[in-house]
Each structure stands twice: as structure tokens, then as C-alpha cells.
Amino acid sequence: MNKKFLEFIPGEVPKRDMHQLLLSGVAPRPIALVSTISKDGIFNLAPYSFFNAFASNPPIIAIGPAISAATGKIKDTYTNIIETGECTINAVTFDMTEQISLASCEFSPDVNEFEKSGLHPIDSHKVKAPRVMESPFQMECALIESIALKREIGGNGNIMLLEVVKIHAEEHAFSDGKLDPQKLDLVARMGYDYYCRAHGNAIFEVFKPKWNGIGIDALPEFIKNSNILTGAQLAKLAGIKEIPHKEPGKSLQVIEECGKIPEISQSVKEGMIQKDLENVISVLLNMDKVDLAWRLLIESITD
Numbered sequence: 001m002n003k004k005f006l007e008f009i010p011g012e013v014p015k016r017d018m019h020q021l022l023l024s025g026v027a028p029r030p031i032a033l034v035s036t037i038s039k040d041g042i043f044n045l046a047p048y049s050f051f052n053a054f055a056s057n058p059p060i061i062a063i064g065p066a067i068s069a070a071t072g073k074i075k076d077t078y079t080n081i082i083e084t085g086e087c088t089i090n091a092v093t094f095d096m097t098e099q100i101s102l103a104s105c106e107f108s109p110d111v112n113e114f115e116k117s118g119l120h121p122i123d124s125h126k127v128k129a130p131r132v133m134e135s136p137f138q139m140e141c142a143l144i145e146s147i148a149l150k151r152e153i154g155g156n157g158n159i160m161l162l163e164v165v166k167i168h169a170e171e172h173a174f175s176d177g178k179l180d181p182q183k184l185d186l187v188a189r190m191g192y193d194y195y196c197r198a199h200g201n202a203i204f205e206v207f208k209p210k211w212n213g214i215g216i217d218a219l220p221e222f223i224k225n226s227n228i229l230t231g232a233q234l235a236k237l238a239g240i241k242e243i244p245h246k247e248p249g250k251s252l253q254v255i256e257e258c259g260k261i262p263e264i265s266q267s268v269k270e271g272m273i274q275k276d277l278e279n280v281i282s283v284l285l286n287m288d289k290v291d292l293a294w295r296l297l298i299e300s301i302t303d
Helices: 015-025 076-084 096-103 111-118 231-237 253-257 262-269 277-286 291-303
Strands: 032-037 043-048 051-056 058-065 086-089 137-149 157-169 187-189 194-195
Touching: 032 058, 032 076, 032 096, 043 076, 043 096, 043 111, 058 137, 076 086, 076 137, 076 157, 086 157, 096 111, 096 187, 187 277, 231 277, 231 291, 253 291, 262 277, 277 291
Parallel strands: none
Antiparallel strands: 032 043, 032 086, 051 058, 058 157, 086 137, 137 157, 187 194
């Protein structure tokens, strides 16, 4: 497969272009709606997508309130955390998106972004900075360390390491004792003015085995070199712990099970399942019927 790649070297690309290139490629990024309070008691609220979690014991997260590349201005969020040593981090839902976009405006330090955005502050328990009522997942945080990134060569980035001292999660957002992504309905940041929504069909599960898979290199040659099966489908086949053995007398049962699946029943009825094997395997893998795909594959190989 021949691919053509464009190449970009930092320092040779305009700063704004490099910024958008990086943000478009490193995406989607979770959004931290950061609430702080100034030393004078003024609330501040601003979203940051340079944000993620890095440890769970103790829980440690990080945000990157960079110096504005356009104005050279230090973010109020950064100043407030440095001066007070605390903040709250609030998850952003789809319904909050327009309001957090409004809160991202560069208001002066004496402006309360809660009032500008229409979002509502509620008291925290361990820090002075308020939480955001509309957010279903809120973290009260204490500053561990702030690290300036390449400031000696004009860098504008920062990493602020924060220890989570208390978490608040809305009861409605849980299903069966776990936070439900469909109920959270979170949004993430992309490049330029793009966002994405973690909801509906955009959310999917990938089975993670508790063993080492056999690997694609261990698959039968004709399957590994298939022109029909994709890399993702091959990986599903290769995730098993070991290649199963043929079970005597099970061939008819396997064919009968395949015949109950509408997408491949015609191949079964016409006796074309062997000739159409790779297409049938593809259908089974798309339906996550990995066990049946392997049983059919083993029966076909050993017959």
C-alpha cells in the first residue's frame, strides 16, 4: 500500500498553523471546564482541552493553560491556581457546549464567567473554587506542581499537575453501578472549531482479553493474506487464547447455526459456504460472532 505523507517541521511552520495541525491530529481531547477563584474572591470559569488523567492512586490529572499565542497574556486560570493552589475540574456535556464556548472568551480578570455563560456555581467541600452544577462529573483538585514547557526558547505551554481530593458524580449518570457514557453525553475537542460527541453510535465497546492473543502472525496463511478481511477483522480472530481444535460431529451444527443468520443463510442454502468462506467469516466477525467464525474456519480447514 502506497501512502503519500506531508511533512511538517516545528519552527518552520507558522505558530498558528502548527497549533491547529497539532490539535487536529491529537484528537478528540476531553474538555476540562476549570473553575477557580481569585485571591480577591472573583470566580473564573474556562474550558481547556489540554487535559487528561495520569494516575488513579492517588488520582492525579493535568491541565495545560498555555500563555495566549495571540496576545501573550497569561490565563486567569493559571494565575488563580498558582495563587490559591486549587480548582475544580468539571466534565462538559453536549448541552453545555455553547455555554463553555462563551466562557472561553478572554474576559478581563474581574469578570465572572459563570454569569457570562449562564452556568451555575455550587459549593465545593474541600476547596474554595465552586463546582459547575450542570456538569455530571466534578473533581475538587489541589495543585501539586506547575511545569513551564520550554520557556527558555519562547515556549508558551504549561502543565499543571493536580491531585483530585474529592469527586462528585451525578446519580442519574450511573447504570448498574458504572458511569454510563450514554447518560454522560460528553463532548470532546477537535481542531479548529470542531467538536465531537460521545453518544449514540459514536460509542462502542472493544473486547479486551485477559490473556495474550495468538496474534495475526499465527492465523492460517489464506486468512492472514485475505483480500476480503480487514486488519480489524483479523485482529478479532487473533485475539483468542489458542486456536481451537475440531470437534468430531460438530460440522452440521456449525452449518445449522450459520444458516440461522439472514446475512449468510443464502450461502448456506446453496451449499456455497466453503467457496464463500471469507465473506461468511467477514459477516460473522462484523457481528462479533468470533467463536462461530473460528468453529467454521476450523471445520473448513480440516475437512
